[in-house]
Amino acid sequence: MKIETIPQEGYEKLVKCQDPESGLRAVIAVHDTTLGPALGGLRMWPYGSWDDAIFDVLRLSKGMTYKSAVADTGLGGGKSVIIGNSKTDKSEALFRAMGRFVDSLGGKYITAEDVGTSVEDMVNVRKETKYVTGLPLELGSSGDPSPWTALGTFLGIKACLGEVFGSESFEGRTVAIQGCGHVGAFLAEHLAKAGAKLILADIAPERARAVAAASGGTVRDASSILDVECDVLAPCALGAVVNDETLPNFRTKIIAGAANNVLLREDHGLRLKEAGILYAPDYVINAGGIINVSIEVEGAYDEARSRTKVENIYDALKRIFEISKAEDIPTNGAANRLAKERLSQPARS
Numbered sequence: 001m002k003i004e005t006i007p008q009e010g011y012e013k014l015v016k017c018q019d020p021e022s023g024l025r026a027v028i029a030v031h032d033t034t035l036g037p038a039l040g041g042l043r044m045w046p047y048g049s050w051d052d053a054i055f056d057v058l059r060l061s062k063g064m065t066y067k068s069a070v071a072d073t074g075l076g077g078g079k080s081v082i083i084g085n086s087k088t089d090k091s092e093a094l095f096r097a098m099g100r101f102v103d104s105l106g107g108k109y110i111t112a113e114d115v116g117t118s119v120e121d122m123v124n125v126r127k128e129t130k131y132v133t134g135l136p137l138e139l140g141s142s143g144d145p146s147p148w149t150a151l152g153t154f155l156g157i158k159a160c161l162g163e164v165f166g167s168e169s170f171e172g173r174t175v176a177i178q179g180c181g182h183v184g185a186f187l188a189e190h191l192a193k194a195g196a197k198l199i200l201a202d203i204a205p206e207r208a209r210a211v212a213a214a215s216g217g218t219v220r221d222a223s224s225i226l227d228v229e230c231d232v233l234a235p236c237a238l239g240a241v242v243n244d245e246t247l248p249n250f251r252t253k254i255i256a257g258a259a260n261n262v263l264l265r266e267d268h269g270l271r272l273k274e275a276g277i278l279y280a281p282d283y284v285i286n287a288g289g290i291i292n293v294s295i296e297v298e299g300a301y302d303e304a305r306s307r308t309k310v311e312n313i314y315d316a317l318k319r320i321f322e323i324s325k326a327e328d329i330p331t332n333g334a335a336n337r338l339a340k341e342r343l344s345q346p347a348r349s
Contacts, residue, residue, distance in 0.1 A: 001097060003104055011058065012038075013108065015101075016050065022097040023251070025083040027053050029061035030109050031076070034343050037107055038078025039133065039290065039297065040064040041114025042098065042125070044086040057081045059239070059261045064290070066339035067283035070316055071309070078109040086116035092124050099128025107131050112145065112293050115181070115238070115267075119144050133293040142296045145289030148306065150186030152288025152313040153258045155278050157191075157232055159317040160254045164278050165231075170194035170223035174251070176230040178222070179237030180207040183258045183286075187236060188215045201225035227251065235259040239282075242268045247275070256280035269332035281335035284316050 001019040008014040013030040027050075030038045040061060047053040060308050065077025082098060084090075099245030102111050102125065111255075112134040113122055119136055126132045126139075157175070162168040173196050177184050180202040188198055188211050198217030202208040210220045226241060229251040235241045247268065249319030255262065255277055262282045263269055270296055272279045288310045295306045316338075323334035 001100060006054070008058065011061070013107070014054070014058070015268055016054070017097075017101040017258040019097040019101075022091065022093040023084070023089065024094050024097040024101070024103055025050075025053075026080060028078065028080040028096055028105065028109055029054075029057040029058045030078040030105070031058075031061040032065040032343065033076035034107060036073075036075040036298075037110055038064070038076040039068065039110040039112065039293065040071075040077060040079035040116050041289075042082065042111045042121075043081045043114040044084055044090070044116030044121075045168065046073050047083045048084045050083070050161055053081050053083050063260050065343070066336065067287050067290055068294070069155065069314070069339040069342040070335060071287040071291050071294075072342070073287075073291060075110075075290070075294055075297065079114075080109070080111055095121050095124035096128050096186060099125040099132070099229045102131050103129035105131075110244050110297065112289075133296050134289075142292055142301045142306070144182065144305075145292050147186045148180035148292035148310055149183045149258050149286055149289035150190060151181070151307075152291070152310045153187050153234070153236075153256070153285050154190040154194075155311060155314040156285035156317050157234065157254070157256045159314045160232065160256045160278055163318075163321050164253050170196040173197065173232065174230040175232040175234055176201065176220070176225055176228045177201070177211075177217075177234045177236055177250045178225045178241065178257070179235065179259065180204075180211040181236070183289075184234075184236035185211050185214075187234065187258065188217060193274075194240070199228055199230060201204065201223070205298070209337075217233070218304060232256055235262050237277075240264040242272065242279075245266075247271055250275070250277060252277060254280070256285055258286040260286065266332060269330035275332045278321075279331050280317055281320065281332045283339075284320060284335050285313060 060079035192215035234257035
């Protein structure tokens with residue numbers, strides 16, 4: 001196994017790993033540990049190059065720093081990615097090698113499930129390192145964090161409805177979900193129970209059809225979901241869906257979903273504001289999963305405590321909306337300000 005440190009301004013650590021025996025090609029980025037060890041999920045994706053993987057992991061790890069700061073988890077921000085196809089390239093040897101890679105950082109980075117990885121994959125990572133969370137309940141851990149991410153996103157959308165429409169009721173409201181993986185499916189369940197009309201899309205159409213059958217939603221092609229007319233657009237797949245090409249085509253009043261790095265650039269938040277679209281900053285609304293595993297990191301897992309902290313996402317967004325209006329700044333700018341204020345404070349003991 002070859003591990004190489006890559007200098008990166010503004011980040012505490014950036015390392016890449018190649019392990020020919022298992023086929024592992026991976027990158028770990030630790031952005032900031034001011035508030036505690038860096039915790040962030042392990043993503044598996046068929047990146048076209050090392051540069052693509054590094055670009056993604058840097059953006060994601062910085063987002064985790066801000067996410068943990070605003071959510072007051074007592075943790076820092078980090079992320080890891082494996083270059084590979086999650087449908088064809090997985091093996092026990094691959095994830096055990098990833099576990100050794102994580103362990104090489106000595107606890108500076110703690111990993112968890114993310115896009116393309118599962119609780120079962122984390123079990124194999126755990127065979128080589130203790131620095132992993134989100135393991136099965138039977139192992140004394142908190143299990144799949146996806147339901148918690150979905151719950152926080154649902155509560156965040158509720159806050160957005162109240163802000164835009166003056167009512168938090170989902171009755172008669174249309175929500176378009178881009179991405180019907182674990183989080184998207186759980187979010188659809190919450191929304192359907194609350195009375196929302198759902199429009200669903202996924203790059204794997206069978207997933208969208210399955211969620212539609214369970215929720216009573218309708219299916220759209222993944223290539224057109226961002227253009228659909230709706231009250232809420234909920235990106236729950238990969239990031240950068242708000243960009244120069246998509247901005248003129250949005251037909252929604254709210255963008256609020258579980259995806260990370262929804263804005264390609266920070267200035268796109270201002271452009272959404274100018275277009276009259278309320279944006280729920282991604283690292284605030286999708287913090288449910290990291291909040292849940294942070295409870296696990298504290299010690300004995302307490303589900304009731306986790307639920308209480310996840311419910312605070314609603315209040316955090318309300319505060320961000322207030323700052324945005326009072327100071328006439330985009331919501332992402334308001335969220336960044338909160339995060340930086342928290343990072344400037346002493347870490348909790």
